[in-house]
Amino acid sequence: MSVRGSKVSRSSAKKTGQNVLKLSTLIQPCFVVGGKGIQDPIQSMPGISRFSVDRLIREVRSSYDLGITKFLLFGAPQAKSWKGTSAYDDDNIVAQALKVLKIKFPDITLMTDICLCAYTTHGHCGIVPKGKEKIHRASTLKALSDMALTHAKAGADYVAPSAMIDGQVKAIRQKLDQHGFQQTRIMGYSAKFASNFYGPFRDIADSAPAFGDRTGYQLDYCKADVALRKVKEDIQSGADIVMVKPALGYLDIVRQVKDFSCKPVAVYNVSGEYALVKNGVKSGLWKEKNIVYEILSSFKRAGADLIITYHAKDIAKWQK
Numbered sequence: 175m176s177v178r179g180s181k182v183s184r185s186s187a188k189k190t191g192q193n194v195l196k197l198s199t200l201i202q203p204c205f206v207v208g209g210k211g212i213q214d215p216i217q218s219m220p221g222i223s224r225f226s227v228d229r230l231i232r233e234v235r236s237s238y239d240l241g242i243t244k245f246l247l248f249g250a251p252q253a254k255s256w257k258g259t260s261a262y263d264d265d266n267i268v269a270q271a272l273k274v275l276k277i278k279f280p281d282i283t284l285m286t287d288i289c290l291c292a293y294t295t296h297g298h299c300g301i302v303p304k305g306k307e308k309i310h311r312a313s314t315l316k317a318l319s320d321m322a323l324t325h326a327k328a329g330a331d332y333v334a335p336s337a338m339i340d341g342q343v344k345a346i347r348q349k350l351d352q353h354g355f356q357q358t359r360i361m362g363y364s365a366k367f368a369s370n371f372y373g374p375f376r377d378i379a380d381s382a383p384a385f386g387d388r389t390g391y392q393l394d395y396c397k398a399d400v401a402l403r404k405v406k407e408d409i410q411s412g413a414d415i416v417m418v419k420p421a422l423g424y425l426d427i428v429r430q431v432k433d434f435s436c437k438p439v440a441v442y443n444v445s446g447e448y449a450l451v452k453n454g455v456k457s458g459l460w461k462e463k464n465i466v467y468e469i470l471s472s473f474k475r476a477g478a479d480l481i482i483t484y485h486a487k488d489i490a491k492w493q494k
């Protein structure tokens with residue numbers, strides 16, 4: 175044991191965090207809207223905006239120049255419909271973004287969220303027959319796999335089903351294979367819990383459910399065994415990456431998944447976790463860089479191979 179006492183260093187936590195986090199493990203979420211010349215900041219998430227495709231190119235370029243190479247795209251359309259058809263129409267907004275980004279940045283990894291909640295007027299993640307308050311599984315699986323196919327055709331490297339409808343990975347894998355997109359991979363939102371931490375996201379995508387909540391299809395945070403079963407199911411169904419979401423309160427799940435998974439494990443450091451950090455910074459509770467490195471290092475420690483995080487661009491700037 176040292177008899178010389180403890181060393182005093184103001185930045186050791188930051189430095190160790192910096193060593194642990196590689197930019198190649200970070201995935202930056204991006205929100206795409208229709209129109210031109212739009213950069214629309216999200217109030218509850220300082221630093222995050224919705225972009226029209228032309229502005230998104232600039233955003234991706236600035237992250238890319240800083241060393242970020244993986245992006246997860248979400249559509250946030252203004253026009254919605256009961257069946258959310260703008261999610262899976264041939265020339266949907268995410269497909270438009272993919273086509274342009276693929277040409278401008280041929281070596282980045284493009285991932286897309288596959289879910290209907292941002293596209294439906296009722297805000298649920300699937301097709302809800304009129305007059306019912308329940309998601310119709312078969313038509314939802316068809317819509318999700320159609321959506322995945324349009325993204326694959328437009329150049330997505332990974333599609334990421336997040337609707338939490340049973341069988342979504344299998345249905346999408348089948349559809350992609352049938353159409354010759356065997357090389358398009360799937361990142362399953364495998365252990366996605368019904369969480370309060372998605373609050374700010376529902377502002378971004380204007381996707382809060384108009385009735386009921388998502389506990390019917392997202393997972394109960396008291397039930398770790400169900401979550402682990404879901405991850406195993408996704409792997410068997412052909413998922414190439416499995417995800418745990420949210421991240422911060424779920425590191426026990428991340429560790430358990432990492433211990434058995436033959437596939438890379440991603441965590442989603444969600445909107446509410448980001449907003450907590452930002453609000454604490456604003457209130458003077460902590461320094462942004464230090465807290466972000468501490469939190470993200472805990473994801474790595476728990477076993478995360480990939481981290482989807484709204485902090486990605488800031489981290490890249492700090493590491494410059």
Ligand code: PBG
Pocket residue numbers: 287289291299336337371372373374375376443444445446
């Ligand atoms: C779509 C989806 C959500 C998030 C990612 N994909 C919202 C939800 O499930 O309610 C949340 C991401 C975040 O909070 O950052 N279903």
